[in-house]
Amino acid sequence: MVPHGRPQRSEDGHEPDPADRPRRERARAATIDEIKQTAFALMRERGTVDVRFTDIARVMDMTPPALYRYFADRDELVSALISDAYEALGTAVAKARAQVPPGDVAAAFVAACQAYRRWAHEEPQQFALILGMPLPDYAAPEDGSTSEAAGRAMAQLSSLFVEALQLGRLAPPRITEVDPAVELCAQAKHEKHEIGVDPAHFQAMLHAWASLHGFTSLEANGHFAWMDEEARDALFLGQLRLAAEAAGLPVT
Template structure:
């Protein structure tokens, strides 16, 4: 068997795998997360279910791959946009992260729903999955932005009460304390509030609740992010 033949087979396998994932997301968009099944995908592609199993051993294997790739795509978009802004401009980095996530979500609405809105019934992500790693990267990136803003935000009084590390998931608390030594638990609480403001309007938009009420959702989101940055005592 020639190298050219192997290369052609590899390309065909990659194309088929990509089509399987694309159809899985379209099925979810049309019928919700319950609609994802290898049998339904095989029917859409004109393949046997057995042939699909040669690409993904189970539905959960397919979902794990999808979640990992979707999360990775989202995080890369946010990190790339953030890193294009000087580290000294914390406010602009916060706003840029938010707008990059919105741009990504609008371009990938089914992916946004999968990782932030519509869990697949019965699915449990493996501990060592790419999705968990990317989700942790996203969390770390956002905490890093809040950590950079914390000296100003703390002086401004951007938190209402004192928090303890025991108020949070132990694994998350341990990760934050390792990655950001000296950062208090109140800063983690502030990060969750920042995340909520970034994703609140975005989720309404992705799920179709915002567009019937306002002609320009982008303008509303931009105003919300400006207010968010100002609430941290920053400019941007």
């Protein structure tokens, strides 16, 4: 039995240094970050979102089994990458919104959408990982860590509707009829996240996001490459104006 109040000695008879644990934790955190950054670097290099432990281990001069000390399997690593990507997207949108004067919902909507589009252009692999085609054989975690990160990122857009409502600047959406199936989705979201708007505006939020994401995805996949940058920018701003008007948001 170890005497009360005395630290347990290690097998070599020495008492553990209290500083060792934080040092080990920092080293582990640094290795985990290096694994994730290596995975993203391989995605960028190869133009794919699929990663393998063997490739990561080779780049890091590790053995593949050593990676299992940090991630249980590839799915756990992918889940961490997805969560990080959503957090990065949410941060980018939040920073853009912070540059807009408080209460200017119209400008905030444009800034948020431009940040979304810019991030997709700057981080094509992360964008494809979270908002592109599903990764083959990947199963999202049951604890919902990836969906929670997604919710925080998307809240940067949905909160604009709540802000407009609170300021008395949210007009009725262009489409007010809501299918019962969509209304059930709105109710479920409200019960979980208290979305703060009626079903018609919940539907309008989805329409606005679909419009933003549709343009961004088409551009990210090269379908607007035949247009010059100035034309694409003008088309994008027109798309945002159309989406805002249809959703009942104030327009710049």
